[in-house]
Amino acid sequence: MNDNVKVARTFGDHAAGYLSQGKGPLAYLSDLSKQNDRVIAQIAAELPEGGVVGELKKACSPPLASWLVLLDNDWGNCVVDGVRIGQDGGWQGLEQVCPGRHAVVTQVGAGTAVLDTLVHPGRHVTWYGDDTQRSRAIAILNALLGSFGRRGGFYFKEAMKMPDFPTPEYPEPRWTWKDTLGDRFPLADTGVTNTIIDASITENGVEPKVKAWVVTGTNLPVAIPDKARLEKAFNELELVVVVDTMPMEITGYADVILPECTYLERYDEVRTAPGREPYIALRMPAAEPMGDSKPAWWMAKQLGEKLGLSAYFPYEDYTEVLDWQLQQVGSSLEELKKIGVKKFDRKSMQLYLEEGQEYTFPTPSGKIELYSEEFASYGFDPMPNYTAHPEPPEGFYRLIYGRAPMHTFSRTANNPYLTDLMDENSAWVNPKVAKLWDLKNDQKVYLKNQDGVVSDFPIKVRITERIRWDSVYMVHGFGQTQKELSRSFGKGASDTQLMTSVMMDPIMGGTGMRGNFVTFITDEPVKAVES
Template sequence: MNAVSRRKFLKISAATIASATALGTVSCTRDKIKASAEKGIKTIPTYCNICFWKCGAIATLKDGELWKIEGNPVDPLSRGRLCPRGTGGIGAYSDPDRLKTPLIRKKGSKRGEEEFVSVTWDEALTYIADKMNDIKSKYGAQSMAAFSHGTGGKFLKHTLKAYGAKNIVAPSFAQCRGPREVGFELTNGNFIGSPERTDIKDTKCMALIGSHLGENMHNSQVQEFSEAIANDASIIVVDPRFSVAAGKAKYYLPIKPGTDLALLLSWMNVMISEGIYDKKFVEDFGFGFEQLAEEVKKYTPEWAYVETGIEPDLIRATARELAKNKPASFIHPGRHVTWYGDDTQRSRAIAILNSLLGNWNRKGGFYEPSKVSLPKYPTPAYPEMAYEKADNPGKKWPLLGDAEGSTTGLRDATITGKPYPIKGWLVYATNLIQSLPDERETIAAINNLDLLVVIDVIPNEIAGYADVVLPESIYLERHDEFNNAPFRQSFLSIRQPVIASPDDQKPNWWIAKKLAEKLGLGHYHPWKNLDDYLRYTSEKAGFSYERLKKEGVILGPKKPINVEEGATQDFWTKSGKVEFYSTHLEELGFDPIPKYTKPEQPPSGYFRLLFGRAPMHTFSMTQTNPLLSELMDENVVWVNNDVARQYGIENGQYIKLKNQDGIIGSKVKVYATERIRTDCVFMVHGFGHRSKALKSAYLKGGSDSLMVTKYKVDPIMSGTGMNVNFVTFETEA
């Protein structure tokens, strides 16, 4: 948006707000005045939304104004302590770049030009409903699709399904955890899920493969990690970068990027050849162990040394350390595991190794989580959706579940129009420009759309491409579905408004309900409001809603979580056993036992681009939060000292990165350090925003995702391996 158009924009939005207030449709100003009149301290429990761990929290208001937010001591996820993002969550309320009113793309402007006019909710929703009706009559309901991330999408997805659309996907599968879930399901018939079912606090030895706990700040996981450190557990960190976790490790394995599978196979080789695996477990529950033992014979530590650069002695020592502490030892399945396109097989190798340690549902290994089951609020049945999902035509990726769906598959369908045209996207709380690889394809797909609706709290890059942008209330201003995630002990936690929205933002459930009404589907949202809905489902599940509102979290019954406590070990594979050899994969034409392939190497003068997390940010969602951006307002690119010296780059200097496809990023500061290998560079994901509407984050730091124009698709489940891009330095920054 240039200066002129912004002025106009402000004028229009001011006029719209004025007229809207006059009509009485905006009530928030009054609420704000009322709230600020309340003197004294008030605490309201809710659960956090700055990441997807969803910790129970208690917000404190002082004289009607947000003061602070702290962990709810009853909540098993936060254990009374929030992470920095949660603590800084109140910054989302005062975020200067928040979306304030619904916006419609200015007539005549192109997508991506960020030219909008402010409209009323009624205008915006009417516009969307009209377009959706057009799409339905022209192409059928299947041509309307959605990308939705997080709890808040529930009611929007419900409206879409009522409309007849089932092409609903989330980047949390094909760009994140998907391969892990498929790899574990193939091996022992169980999901890892979120929160991860790893018994970190009781472990005696754990291996992290690229997982950077501590920088990756999933709350209870980090709390348990610290407990493991205090208990003197042996920590093995496998990472090309000397992460914070590596600083805590007994063994640090500075692996050559892309060769993790070689290390994992070699660990199997050591455990099997030395006979130090859990023989009883393998005997009782194993399937195809003989084939595995035969297959991994060739993967000696000496062989792996050549691939990984890890000394054979170190490979042996770590394999023995893991085996020595079994079953209270494990290899962490990771979370963001879409790296090289063979990620399902790598995750399978991790699952196999864990099975060699016999740690399933064992203390210090994996545990059996439980969850509160919530009854469904009765709503009419969805219309029949007999069509094939567009993201996975002909079951191209045989183990991509219908429930999860493939974002890039849906994007392909939108570009090609096959198997059928996709003409409308509803994007909820995910910045597809940064979350999907190769933004050029995302933009190409968007240009084929008749309707792009973005619902979010801040105008991220994707919002700039939208036809309609709907401003959502932040989590502190709204109700949402309960959190009943599976965990050590089942629990139910509530999200409820702490403070009124400062402008014309609305909660997602309200948006979903109003949109349904516009579409003539109002009967699918029979509840008066979400309070009504939540009261019904919680009371039906046997939880006092009043108590939930007051206490925030109610624990469910305690159940045994491991064999030591009386839990069972159940494996829901085809054979009912732990499949070291996967006949299922064999039938589908894939390797039944993971096979190592050498990763492609960077051309001379290029470095593999790795990316990860910082404890104070979540993806590209938090850079405009004033409290969190203060801790880190730009990312840096980690470059090994020797490399920096060789290229004449100084610590703190701004450079630009250029990738193998000639894409040049925005300027980013160099962090020249010993803490990374010489063949790769590292960046924290989510920076280098190019949405001008994100004034406080605009072009701060570099965008890793801009550099990810290449990706390797996992043939098993469509995960997009993104650590396959190479960058070089442009010092004329």
């Protein structure tokens, strides 16, 4: 789920997710040295009796002596260096965020130095169902460390905006994805997959709102953790159309399959994304499409014309669209064919704020907001509070999943060149755990989760210090059950199959999947394989 919801509520919409690289000034999470305490003491001495630095120092043990946030005594009007702290009584709960208090959980004790002003939230941010608040906490930490608009922290992004190809105005739809939310997930800023699935199922005698799916390039059976509910939706849908380049598992549920050519056989939209410099990039075909496969733009145009919507596709070939767009920004299709990527000069403000430069943030207050009145208005905690997460039962380990650099999830698991680099995943196991279970490197085991679900296929053990003793890690996208995927069928284990427990974020609807736990089966579970 998009991380913008969390960051935008702190820094504003334009700030979400755009980070720079490099080192910033040294910052501390707690009192690290006598010299630091002397600096705090000098500052605190200049504050009125009962100043906030004193409150900070009293709130934690050990005290947060290095939180150099200077405030007046009126909590409701605390604005310092562009940071709006909160509302009356907002200091309550500070003891919940002390580094020392959570050292047992984080294993980062009080007295730990932070050498970079950037705290990155990571790419995958939906973990435990409290992900909005966790990511907001990271954004708040960045604010307290002075990361916004500073070298080593957030920079001011800029992108080249591509104009829309001229077409008639689209009609107003009778309903949108927002109507599938009901009264849930009030701050969702993009469609929520689970509510689309829910809207495809008859509930309490109410007919489903969604009658058909067109699934493009998404292998839902290995992407959606709640397999039973997904199956229920498939059984009720009147039409399922699948657009894909490979015979993925999803094609087995399709009424109609539209074979798409690969990215090396087609033109795609001009790529442009926010970054340090505005740029445009072209993806163009390197070979002719194989067999009857077609690019997605061709499929959309053909279907549109058969539905009487020709006016929305006023071109014979998509290259006409690309060339028109590129000419509007001072380039051409011919030029991009030759150079591939074109950079442009920045037109907005500089990458970073100057020392002392005033800046108005696109938030209701115009300041960085640590306390969110919007969250409070919806009944959510206006400042993040730590919540404990489920712990593994005895003999089980938290299932952690991720990506491999040579693969794109399950989409490339059957690619001959990439399978030469990695043809199956492995279960990363800490040496202490391996010793406890008498596991060896490359030994094949089955994984069983907390609900008794056993992996269809075995997975090799990789003993490594790179994983904690309470967790098992595996790369997503393996354990394919579609026999037509001849190179990847039965190679490794599927993490999605073992995710039977999900935690939904009540704020924006993200699906947390890290509350699943696995144990090892060293003998082949015949019944589990046959079933």
